[in-house]
Amino acid sequence: MLVVILTAxxxxxxxxxxxxxxxxxxxxxxxRDDIVALLAAALRKAxxxxxxxxxxxxxxxxxHPKDASFGxxxxxxxxxxxxxxxxxxxxxxxxxxxxxxxxxxLAGAEVVHPGFINIHLNESWLARQVAVVRRAGPTWGNLDKxxxxxxxxxxxxxxxxxxxxxxxxxxxxxxxxxxxLLAAAGYRVQREYYVNDAGLQIxxxxxxxxxxxxxxxxxxxxxxxxxxxxxxxxEWAAELVRADGEHYxxxxxxxxxxxxxxWGVQRTLRDMERDLGQLGVRFDRWFSEKSLYEDGAFGxxxxxxxxxxxxxxxxxxxxxxxxxxxxSKDEVIIRSxxxxxxxxxxxxxxxxxxxxxxxxxxxxxxxxxxxxxxxRMKTALQALEIDPARLTVVLYDLVKLLRNGKEVKLSKRxxxxxxxAEVVSEVGKDAVRFMLLTRSNExxxxxxxxxxxxxxxxxPVYYVQYAYARIASIFRKAAENGWQIDVEADLxxxxxxxELRLVRRLLMLPEVIDLTVARLQPHHLTxxxxxxxxxxxxxxxxxxxxxxxxxxxxxxxxxxAAAAKEVLGRVLALMGMNAPERM
RNA sequence: GCCCCCGUAGCUCAAUGGACAGAGCGCCUGACUUCGAAUCAGUAGGUUGCAGGUUCGAGUCCUGCCGGGGGCGCCA
Numbered sequence: 001m002l003v004v005i006l007t008a009x010x011x012x013x014x015x016x017x018x019x020x021x022x023x024x025x026x027x028x029x030x031x032r033d034d035i036v037a038l039l040a041a042a043l044r045k046a047x048x049x050x051x052x053x054x055x056x057x058x059x060x061x062x063x064h065p066k067d068a069s070f071g072x073x074x075x076x077x078x079x080x081x082x083x084x085x086x087x088x089x090x091x092x093x094x095x096x097x098x099x100x101x102x103x104x105x106l107a108g109a110e111v112v113h114p115g116f117i118n119i120h121l122n123e124s125w126l127a128r129q130v131a132v133v134r135r136a137g138p139t140w141g142n143l144d145k146x147x148x149x150x151x152x153x154x155x156x157x158x159x160x161x162x163x164x165x166x167x168x169x170x171x172x173x174x175x176x177x178x179x180x181l182l183a184a185a186g187y188r189v190q191r192e193y194y195v196n197d198a199g200l201q202i203x204x205x206x207x208x209x210x211x212x213x214x215x216x217x218x219x220x221x222x223x224x225x226x227x228x229x230x231x232x233x234x235e236w237a238a239e240l241v242r243a244d245g246e247h248y249x250x251x252x253x254x255x256x257x258x259x260x261x262x263w264g265v266q267r268t269l270r271d272m273e274r275d276l277g278q279l280g281v282r283f284d285r286w287f288s289e290k291s292l293y294e295d296g297a298f299g300x301x302x303x304x305x306x307x308x309x310x311x312x313x314x315x316x317x318x319x320x321x322x323x324x325x326x327x328s329k330d331e332v333i334i335r336s337x338x339x340x341x342x343x344x345x346x347x348x349x350x351x352x353x354x355x356x357x358x359x360x361x362x363x364x365x366x367x368x369x370x371x372x373x374x375x376r377m378k379t380a381l382q383a384l385e386i387d388p389a390r391l392t393v394v395l396y397d398l399v400k401l402l403r404n405g406k407e408v409k410l411s412k413r414x415x416x417x418x419x420x421a422e423v424v425s426e427v428g429k430d431a432v433r434f435m436l437l438t439r440s441n442e443x444x445x446x447x448x449x450x451x452x453x454x455x456x457x458x459x460p461v462y463y464v465q466y467a468y469a470r471i472a473s474i475f476r477k478a479a480e481n482g483w484q485i486d487v488e489a490d491l492x493x494x495x496x497x498x499e500l501r502l503v504r505r506l507l508m509l510p511e512v513i514d515l516t517v518a519r520l521q522p523h524h525l526t527x528x529x530x531x532x533x534x535x536x537x538x539x540x541x542x543x544x545x546x547x548x549x550x551x552x553x554x555x556x557x558x559x560x561a562a563a564a565k566e567v568l569g570r571v572l573a574l575m576g577m578n579a580p581e582r583m
Numbered sequence: 584g585c586c587c588c589c590g591u592a593g594c595u596c597a598a599u600g601g602a603c604a605g606a607g608c609g610c611c612u613g614a615c616u617u618c619g620a621a622u623c624a625g626u627a628g629g630u631u632g633c634a635g636g637u638u639c640g641a642g643u644c645c646u647g648c649c650g651g652g653g654g655c656g657c658c659a
Contacts, residue, residue, distance in 0.1 A: 066603090067602070115639085336657060342658075368588065370654090371653070371654060444589070460606090527597065530606075540618080544617070
């Protein structure tokens with residue numbers, strides 16, 4: 001292993017101060033990005049001074065090495081440059097290091113075969129960051145990535161035709177957590193539920209409810225073809241009979257369907273809001289599909305499409321000629337029976353989002369079985385002269401619900417369903433959220449109910465919450481024993497490896513938030529939470545916090561523990577979970 | 584038939600093209616007279632579905648197979 005000790009070039013003191021102040025002031029800059037900038041500048045300077053040949057340098061990337069002995073950050077830029085520079089990576093790396101400025105947060109850097117540049121943070125600087133985290137408090141981790149841009153996150157949006165089944169829980173948790181993370185990253189976030197209160201399914205729902213209602217009154221009426229078979233409709237029908245008797249059978253059928261549909265939708269939404277609330281999921285707005293037809297959005301969109309020559313009549317239906325814009329096939333917008341299809345609503349809805357409400361960015365959270373709809377939607381945006389890049393569809397795979405290894409089908413129409421509310425009350429909100437959040441979006445989740453209940457006491461979420469409660473307990477103990485907490489504690493006393501590992505982990509939160517937002521993959525947050533808790537538990541084992549024999553060190557450790565509590569609490573909040581003072 | 588996703592330890596899953604592929608659960612062994620043992624430390628467990636290719640370097644990218652799921656509707 002070849003090691004080159006960093007020989008720092010003289011840089012003006014001013015530069016050093018500038019570098020340091022960025023972090024001490026808790027500004028929204030990522031340490032990682034700063035190191036990237038330092039390396040890029042050093043590379044350019046090496047070229048300018050003739051230590052490296054002229055070539056167009058690759059983008060500098062740094063990562064946290066898996067092996068801590070390789071430092072806090074490492075970069076492969078020298079290896080990436082080898083071909084371009086026609087030089088050995090190790091030599092390139094050494095040249096870059098010769099021009100790396102001395103910065104207060106860096107302890108040094110080294111070149112390691114086959115050409116990694118490994119960077120070590122200054123440990124006394126690290127210890128001082130405890131104060132930075134403490135000062136930032138609940139805002140620690142916030143970024144200015146969004147720069148106040150308005151983003152809408154639309155999630156759940158299940159048809160309002162009955163209780164939310166458990167499959168919808170994944171959508172809810174994903175969307176809610178993404179919204180939390182986007183807000184932390186500096187976006188102005190609006191959370192929306194799209195209520196499909198128009199169209200064919202809703203009509204089937206109304207007809208089914210009417211049939212159940214009539215049955216409850218002793219009439220021999222069958223459910224409609226492909227109607228809703230769930231037992232909940234029988235319960236609701238009984239409710240209606242108790243409240244209104246034969247009222248709905250005494251009016252014309254069409255009128256009764258309209259009235260019962262309206263009643264059923266309201267009933268459903270009330271339950272959904274309650275059940276989602278139990279899961280910690282809330283919305284800023286419940287947007288009615290029907291309103292798109294009532295307030296003219298749909299008409300405007302049709303005019304635009306017609307004006308651009310993108311509508312054509314065929315077989316009695318109105319088609320959107322997506323193929324004219326490069327789409328794979330044309331799509332029916334208005335059926336031959338004169339009713340608009342779901343695609344018509346979706347175009348109008350997105351027109352409303354982008355044009356009428358002016359969101360800079362729209363994120364739709366869809367289950368993977370809607371994947372085929374993504375290119376259609378993008379083409380539709382193109383047709384409306386909206387940049388399709390402003391729409392991101394987050395697709396997630398399905399949840400396969402099992403009970404003792406046997407699959408339970410989740411179908412509202414078939415009626416064999418496990419509801420979100422049941423699972424939340426059986427397993428617990430925090431455990432459900434954690435389990436659903438831990439998997440990457442593309443992974444199918446096998447969720448065994450029996451296993452989930454049984455494992456919930458072993459669930460990682462309790463591991464994280466326990467760390468939080470443990471810290472709370474330290475502070476209770478401190479108060480009982482008359483400790484006066486010193487906010488100005490001497491942080492330079494924090495030199496133990498377990499202390500510094502914990503500090504390092506605290507400092508990673510901004511990067512984790514950045515990662516989850518850049519990739520729209522909140523599952524990274526759960527792994528961070530676990531790692532952070534583990535780091536604390538190890539610190540707790542190795543470092544007695546309250547020690548009358550060493551009060552100065554105790555004060556420093558209390559500050560570190562307070563910072564850890566703050567960050568753990570923040571992470572739990574971002575994931576939508578409770579941070580218990582005791583458990 | 585065409586398109587998309589997945590295949591990693593017994594199970595459930597991680598791993599921005601990097602260094603020796605990691606956690607949790609489960610199994611086994613230790614640690615509570617000291618701030619909470621819902622914890623910690625350690626052991627065992629792998630041909631990353633298969634075969635090629637690109638690359639200094641592949642679980643990751645490309646091609647072809649095998650297996651699982653999803654999509655290709657005047658349903659949403």
